[in-house]
Amino acid sequence: MKKQTVFNSVFRVVRFTFIIVFGYLVYSSLFAEILTRKIHIFLYIFFWLFSSYLVIPYINKLMTGRYLPDYFIGRSRTSDGLLGDPINLAFIGSKAELEQLFINAGWTKAEPLSLRSSLHMITASVFSKSYPSAPVSSLFLFNKKQDLAFEKEIENNPRRRHHIRFWQTPDDWYLPGGRKADWLGAATYDKKVGFSIFTGQVTHKINSDIDEERDFVLKTFKQSNQAVSIEIVEHFTTSYHGRNGGGDEIFTDGALPFIKIDN
Numbered sequence: 001m002k003k004q005t006v007f008n009s010v011f012r013v014v015r016f017t018f019i020i021v022f023g024y025l026v027y028s029s030l031f032a033e034i035l036t037r038k039i040h041i042f043l044y045i046f047f048w049l050f051s052s053y054l055v056i057p058y059i060n061k062l063m064t065g066r067y068l069p070d071y072f073i074g075r076s077r078t079s080d081g082l083l084g085d086p087i088n089l090a091f092i093g094s095k096a097e098l099e100q101l102f103i104n105a106g107w108t109k110a111e112p113l114s115l116r117s118s119l120h121m122i123t124a125s126v127f128s129k130s131y132p133s134a135p136v137s138s139l140f141l142f143n144k145k146q147d148l149a150f151e152k153e154i155e156n157n158p159r160r161r162h163h164i165r166f167w168q169t170p171d172d173w174y175l176p177g178g179r180k181a182d183w184l185g186a187a188t189y190d191k192k193v194g195f196s197i198f199t200g201q202v203t204h205k206i207n208s209d210i211d212e213e214r215d216f217v218l219k220t221f222k223q224s225n226q227a228v229s230i231e232i233v234e235h236f237t238t239s240y241h242g243r244n245g246g247g248d249e250i251f252t253d254g255a256l257p258f259i260k261i262d263n
Contacts, residue, residue, distance in 0.1 A: 052200035060198070072175075074237045076139040076165070076186050078245035082198060084139040085206070085244050086237075086252055088214040089164065089185035090175070092260040095148070098166065098183055101228065101261055102150040105220040108132045110149035110163065121158055125193060130156035137203065139245070141167040141184065148183075152220075159204075161190050164217060179233075181258060188244075189213045197247030208249040218257060227262035 057080040064081025076084035091098055099109065111117045113135040124131035132153045138145040146165035154160035164187035174180055189212070190204040207213065221228045236256035244250050 048200060052196075056199045070143075072141075076141045076167075079138060079140065080199075082245040083242070085165070085186040085188050086210055086250065087141070087184050087186055088210055088252065088256065089187055089217060090179075090181035090256055090258045091166070091183040091185065092181055092258060094182070095168070097261050098148065101221065101226065101259070102164075104226055105224040107150040107152055107164075107220070110151050111135050113138060125157065125159045128157050128159075131158045134158040134161070136163055136165060139165055139186065142170055159190070159193050162213065162216060163188065163190060177236075179258070187213045187217045189216075196245070198245065201246075203246045205246065206244065206248050206250070208251060210250050210252045211255070214252075214255075214257065218259075221259070229260045229262055231258045232256070233258065 060078075060080035060082055064077075068077075068081060068083070074087050076087065078084050091101075093101075103109070111133045117135040121131055121134045123129065124134065130153060132151070134151065134153070136146070136149045136151065144167065147168050148166040149163060150166075151161045151163035154162070164185050166183045166185045168183055169181055188210060189207040191207050192205050193202065194205040195201065196203045218230060221230070232255055234255050235253075237252075237254040239252060239254045241249065241251040
């Protein structure tokens, strides 16, 4: 934990220093004397997009590829390698059974992330329009993005929603301690739209109580009266406080529920 804290601090210093130095050099050498005030605004927007969506993610990817472990540690990862949301659910069964469980519990299957679905979500968020199958951003586990995602929209607006991503585990793969699961999930609650403190990108900001969202998912199964077995393994991982890939604070007690549909 101490090493991770130091690592995050180094990240923030490097990013902040780069933005300040690079921005000042570009401005002073090329634009200081020729730009009008209105053009300054467009320059700032361009610099934000360029640094947040291209340069900083590239720096992140270089550093995380060198210093973060490339094996299962109970966390998903962002596309540029930062630690993402914690794994807090495990499912035993087929893809069809997993989809049946969530759909019967009132969840909606998220659409794949694409240019079309992204624009639809932006429009729905800005104008407060319902989009119950809005896409979720890509997080990675086992070197692949999520295979499935489900969500529950709040107040007919995709800015706030319960959602969970699932990854199918590799063949003959075991969790720490020798347990097996066919699917691993990361459930979080999107409370608003904001900016990532690690990249400056526009993103959903999540509720820090990861365990509350995990328990909410289990509650929806019970309310749907489905025949489901749930074994909660306490302290499957060490409880901890940290931040996800967008810089949001998170904390968990480390318990991991193993879910199976009773036949």
